[in-house]
Amino acid sequence: MALEDTVQSAFEWLAHAPGARSDPEGTARAVEAALAAAPHDLDVRLAAYRFHFYTHRFAQALPHAEAILGMAARRLNVAADWTAVSPGDADFREAETAQGLYLQALIALAYCHMRLGRLDLGNLYLTKAVELDPSDRFGASRLRTAARAPATEDEDEA
Template identity: 35%
Template sequence: MHEADVEQLELACFGGGLPEQAEFHLRLAGLTYHEDRVAESHLQKALAIAPDHAAVLIGLYRYYFYKGRLGEALDVAELCLLKSAGDNGLDVDWHKVKQDDANFGSYDAILPRFYLFALKAYGYLHMRLGNREEGRAAVEKLLELDPGNKLGGKILLEVLEREGREDDD
C-alpha cells in the first residue's frame, strides 16, 4: 500500500473523506440520540452513503453499544475488525495475525490501533454476551499484539479470572 493511501485511511478514522451527506446524518444521529428510531434512521442513511467508512462504523458501533444492544454492537465490531484487517493488509482471521504483521507497538500508528480497538471490542462483547471462551481468546490475541497493554486488555482478562470467585476481602 502506498503511503498516500495509508494517510487517507488514517484520516478516515477521524472522519476525513466522509461524504458531506453521511457526515450530516451522523451529526443528526448524535443530536437525536434520545429518539431511537430517528437516530438509527440517520445512522442507516450514513451507512448507505458510506458503508466502508470507519467514522460511520464507529458511530454505529457506539450507538448500539451505549443503547445496550450488544449483539448488534458485536456485528459492527466484526465489520470493523474485517475492515481494519483489510486496511492493514492482515489476515481476515484474527487468530492468524502476528505481532510483526503491523506496527501494533506504536500508539501513533492509527490503522493498527483501530484494528486493536476492534479486536478489544470483539472480545469484550463476546464476554458480555456469555461467550467467554471466544472473548478470552480475542483478548489474549489483543495482549499478544499489544504486550505493553496500551489498550487495557489485561483488565478484561482479570475480570474473567475473578468471575465466579467470591471476594475474600
C-alpha cells in the first residue's frame, strides 16, 4: 500500500470514529487503527494526542506528544534531545508551524507529566519552553507560575 493510501486510510478511521464523549472506547479503537495505518503522520499523531488528552488519559497522551516533538525537531533541524536545544538553534519567535508545534509539544509534555504527579519533570519541560519562547506566546511561563502557586484552603479541602 502506498504511503498516500495508508494516510488516507488513517484519516478515514478518524473521520468515522464515534464521539470521544459518547463512545470513548470506540473512538480509542479508531485512533489505534489510524495510528497503525499511519504512525508517522503528524495529523494522526495530533489526533491521538488530543483524544487521550481530552479524555484525561495523560499517560497515553505522552508518547504522542513525544512523537510530535520529534517530528517538529526534524522539521526545524534541531537536536532530537529537547534538553540540547537552545534559542539560537531555530527562530522560535517566528509564527511558523514547526516552531509553534515544537513549543506546544513541550508544553503538552509538561502538562501531562504534571497531571501524572511528575511536577519536577513537567517543570523541566516548561523551563525549556520559557527559554525558547521568552515572549510566552503559548503560556509556558504562566503555566509554570500556576504550577508553583501554593494550594488555597478550598483546594486543600477538596
